[in-house]
Amino acid sequence: MAWSEWQTLPLRSPADAAVLAEILDGGQAFRWHRDAAGVWTGIWGDCAVRLRLAAGAGLQWSAPAARAAAAGPALAEYLRAGDDTSAEADALPWRSDPHLARCLAAFPGLRLLRQPLGETLLGFLCSATKRIAQIKQMVALLAERQGAPLDAAPSAFHRLPTWVELAGASEADLRACRLGFRARHIRATAQFLAGHPGWLEETAAAPYPAARDRLALLPGVGAKVADCVLLFGAGRPEAFPVDTWILRAMARHYGLSGWKPAQVAHFGRAHFGPRAGLAQQYLFAWERRHRE
DNA sequence: TACCAGGTGGAGT
DNA sequence: ACTCCACATGGT
Numbered sequence: 602m603a604w605s606e607w608q609t610l611p612l613r614s615p616a617d618a619a620v621l622a623e624i625l626d627g628g629q630a631f632r633w634h635r636d637a638a639g640v641w642t643g644i645w646g647d648c649a650v651r652l653r654l655a656a657g658a659g660l661q662w663s664a665p666a667a668r669a670a671a672a673g674p675a676l677a678e679y680l681r682a683g684d685d686t687s688a689e690a691d692a693l694p695w696r697s698d699p700h701l702a703r704c705l706a707a708f709p710g711l712r713l714l715r716q717p718l719g720e721t722l723l724g725f726l727c728s729a730t731k732r733i734a735q736i737k738q739m740v741a742l743l744a745e746r747q748g749a750p751l752d753a754a755p756s757a758f759h760r761l762p763t764w765v766e767l768a769g770a771s772e773a774d775l776r777a778c779r780l781g782f783r784a785r786h787i788r789a790t791a792q793f794l795a796g797h798p799g800w801l802e803e804t805a806a807a808p809y810p811a812a813r814d815r816l817a818l819l820p821g822v823g824a825k826v827a828d829c830v831l832l833f834g835a836g837r838p839e840a841f842p843v844d845t846w847i848l849r850a851m852a853r854h855y856g857l858s859g860w861k862p863a864q865v866a867h868f869g870r871a872h873f874g875p876r877a878g879l880a881q882q883y884l885f886a887w888e889r890r891h892r893e
Numbered sequence: 894t895a896c897c898a899g900g901t902g903g904a905g906t
Numbered sequence: 907a908c909t910c911c912a913c914a915t916g917g918t
Contacts, residue, residue: 628899729900735916736899781914786901823901844899861908862900885899 605669607661614687616710631740686712700854704883721834742778768795786821805835832878841869841877850888
């Protein structure tokens with residue numbers, strides 16, 4: 602397949618190679634892969650894109666030639682290229698929080714993505730008690746076996762299946778994607794969403810507490826997955842997902858040993874403020890880098 | 894081998 | 907309301 606020429610995409614708040622890896626492959630999205638030359642290939646919605654950091658030229662992208670015209674604006678939206686994410690980080694309470702201050706310093710340019718809502722939900726429905734590498738494997742199998750090819754050509758990239766498509770898959774089809782017990786949840790959620798067009802989008806547009814509560818009505822979606830969907834797939838930075846890494850971070854650095862996830866989530870939103878979810882991503886990156 | 898992984902839902906207090 | 911634990915699968 603033919604790729605377009607490399608084009609520069611200026612990020613208002615740039616990131617180096619390590620931070621770019623954290624953005625693309627740090628647990629927000631599950632469809633980015635880096636080759637030996639350091640080129641990233643990623644798929645979201647009906648877009649496939651390659652990214653690289655070129656010395657002196659910053660972030661560059663290329664897309665399948667037939668789709669390159671649409672890919673540029675879609676990529677800018679996905680990466681929130683024009684948003685002043687450094688100002689967003691600077692507005693966090695790092696001046697009175699030494700641990701947050703060193704997290705910000707350790708990952709300059711870290712940002713929240715703006716991913717498609719439905720596939721963010723699918724990714725995080727796969728995430729329960731799985732490592733990121735294994736979530737990526739499940740998502741890859743779902744795309745390969747259940748998702749339509751992006752182009753008519755064989756061996757092309759596949760998008761993820763829509764919820765309507767997933768509703769038509771059998772649980773055996775889903776279990777063949779190595780989903781384990783998550784297959785039942787994904788199938789039940791698919792059947793609900795297929796029967797309620799627009800429900801997901803309405804939910805994401807609701808005020809934060811209502812949106813979170815409504816998402817948690819879906820089978821397999823609890824507080825943590827709901828927060829991830831809102832944070833990474835709906836542009837809702839007040840969401841504060843609490844997983845095992847955040848529990849550990851808050852115990853180690855904030856004295857919250859023994860606190861329950863719901864208590865930590867409440868503390869996080871109160872302490873870090875209206876962009877608590879951005880702080881959460883910094884804490885998450887720090888904790889994973891400093892795992893024992 | 895035993896334990897853990899970007900949890901959730903159901904059963905039993 | 908809170909605690910405990912099964913749930914599939916793969917890696918260390």
